[in-house]
Amino acid sequence: GAVVSQHPSWVICKSGTSVKIECRSLDFQATTMFWYRQFPKQSLMLMATSNEGSKATYEQGVEKDKFLINHASLTLSTLTVTSAHPEDSSFYICSARVARGETQYFGPGTRLLVL
């Protein structure tokens, strides 16, 4: 149980295009999903917290207009990187949890390469 999937697993795009990443909780309903970014050989940095049916909360320094998050259902959150640039190339990982204080379950991540 407690499986989180992400799609796509990797994506290569041209600079200036937008990329959408999906995060799904497959066997549980997630009231909250989190989006992280990890650069090579670095730790996971929380980008935003996504609650079902409400606006995402972004961490300091993360541009909400560039990283659009939608959490339309209890099993799906999407992250759209708008007008992607090479510096946005990174490993994007989502996690999901049932309720506050509960364990977060991580997705397998999406590797984004912007050329």
Added chain:
Amino acid sequence: GQQVMQIPQYQHVQEGEDFTTYCNSSTTLSNIQWYKQRPGGHPVFLIQLVKSGEVKKQKRLTFQFGEAKKNSSLHITATQTTDVGTYFCAGPRNTDKLIFGTGTRLQVFP
């Protein structure tokens, strides 16, 4: 802001040697979690410690939560090549979000 640091940053050991990574938080934590990330993979939850001074074991892995609930350690006895990866501790911020430590990358040579 809240920071979670880990030392060492890297550790190379010969297979069979022991390994320890230390995690230090700038603030008191309600709990500490440990994750393992294999090269090219995503973080996988290992364990959560809640009580002050708590010690938990998982086969060759021993996890400890400090008395002040600001530090923790992970000790691996007799490392194996399958232990290779980056080990992260993580603590909650505002009882909601997880703040990950800087990580310790372990390399095990056969």
